[in-house]
Amino acid sequence: MRKVLPFMYRTSVSAGLLIAMLLAPSAMAAEKVVARSGNVTVTQDELETFLRSLDASSRQRLVADKPMLERVVQNRLAQKAVLAEAESKGWTKRPEVAAMAREASQQMVMRSYLESISQAPQQYPSDAELQAAYDANKRALTAPKTFHVAQIFVAAAGDEAAVSKARKDAEELAKQARSGDFGAIAKARSQEPRSAANGGDTGWVSEAEMVPEIRSNVVGMKVGAVSEPIRTPNGFHVLKLLEVREAGLRPLAEVRDQLRATMRQQYEADAVQANIAQKVSAQGGNAVDKAALDSVVSSVR
Template sequence: MKRPQPRRQARMRRLASSRQNRRRLEKVNAMYQHYPKFFMQSAMALGLTAVLAGCGQDGDAQAQQSAPASTEQPAAAQSATPAATPATAPAAEASPAVATLGTVSVSQDELQRFLQALPAPQRDAMRKDRGILEQWLRTRLAEKAVIDQAKAQDWDDKAEIRQTIEEAQNQVILRSYLQSVSEPAADYPSEQELQTAYEDNKEQFQVPAMVRISQIFLAAPQEDTQAVARAKKEADGLVKQLRDGKAAFAELAKEHSDEQASAQRGGDNGYLPLAQLVPAMRTVVGKMTTGQISDPIVQPEGIHILQLTDTREPSVRPMDEVKPALRDALRRQRQQEAAQAYVTGMLSAGTVSIDGKVLSATLE
């Protein structure tokens, strides 16, 4: 077999790097979308991740192990005049910079706030995958650089920008203040209230019947009749070996299965709700007993051989397992009710007057 030429090798490395970057970008963007409270960034700023996808690992945004940056100053515009430094008391010692790009940086404190704002699973994932974390740092640096350029051109002095900032500020004040006046008591809910809520909502804690199955998958698209015929013949032979006890399912799965993820585990797919299986497999598995080998199951993408290795009956998650989530849900519900009552009380405290004439003119 011919060895790839140097140019082709370089192209293959670029493609692999691009795919890896795209996967990291998807995770970073997902975090932006799911946690808007921490990331109040514009759609344009988020779009910078697409530009950064092509950046190498050794660009200006790479994390540096240099001396801490004492301040974050705007990037200089072509004709901008530096603002005078106000005469104030000396600021506290700046947090060390984790990453820098020109005159902007991401401090250690900012990174820690970012990580703390994430739920534990996402936070742990970012701690384990430095690539994802470094991609976020690049994105944040790019955002800061763009913001500094815009401010150097007095973009924040535009009337529409000031109005948007004021509206956003008012919303932050509103949410923060309502949260402060509607915070439930520290001892809410009590153990009795938790138990009552658990009993009243047991259907939400139901765990469906589960099956653990292993599979051998032979790829054979249904439009390729010859491939289907070959796969069917091979599948019949494998089923005969298994039923005659001449081979272990895990060994044959590792050797023959075209579904690589499960093949590496000896065909094991773990526990799944029976309803999650495709109809053809669900019907077969529903009639199987533990340890039984199925006949070959023909599907559009190929042929499956299944073994039922274990079953679990429907159950209810125990109180101790759901208590933390249940407590949080009850506190959120109580706080929402209190906030709504507070707003309603504000409306009831005075007389609301609506000028119908002005309203109609506005709607015309």
């Protein structure tokens, strides 16, 4: 059966799309501007094109994380500023740069064409193929033990007196949280804005995702328990263990869409390679002038 690639998230724009974005003309006046620095802009159309280039999972995570999305826009703005500076100095007219641009353009055309003729059939994979891939990849589809944790965070920076005060504040908050509404206290007093807005909820995390100080406490807690303040380099964390999910094989229904997308990507990647191999085979054994090749090798030594 077809080997399935390991699951991965594509979190950055592909090299081809990045080049296309950098070489694109400046935004027209009618386009909505998302970010501006001097004469350099990032338009709504550019940002939407980038987001649509991502797989669905990465796209949803990025649009849900506004600070990260802002950093992406800022990086794009910086890239365009560098491009504008290079163009102002005639960099695009340098022969070696023009040659690289032609090569990049040819590569994008080739990749786009190969992708267009290598599309997986609409019905692929079938239910039977999905089940077979699921059965063959159970190790990769086994989720680790995870912990649903909420926190109240008290920052601790400065001298010993400031840290001591932060510790006492955290101890008092832990005491209140054990007898009161943890979520309400976290929303009102926690100094970590993102989780505070959700009543302290930090979501589900595995042991591997926790810093050692947090991990050593969480793994020994009972559901519903509130910890003593835990010191980390940034401050003190008062934790509440909300739920525990034991390690286990994720059901097919849960991973069906992700597995299907991965199988289709693998199918299309294999089809691209098969097309290239077919073109190589069609050349025959005499396509390369060995004497000319030896001359090239000698000239670059």
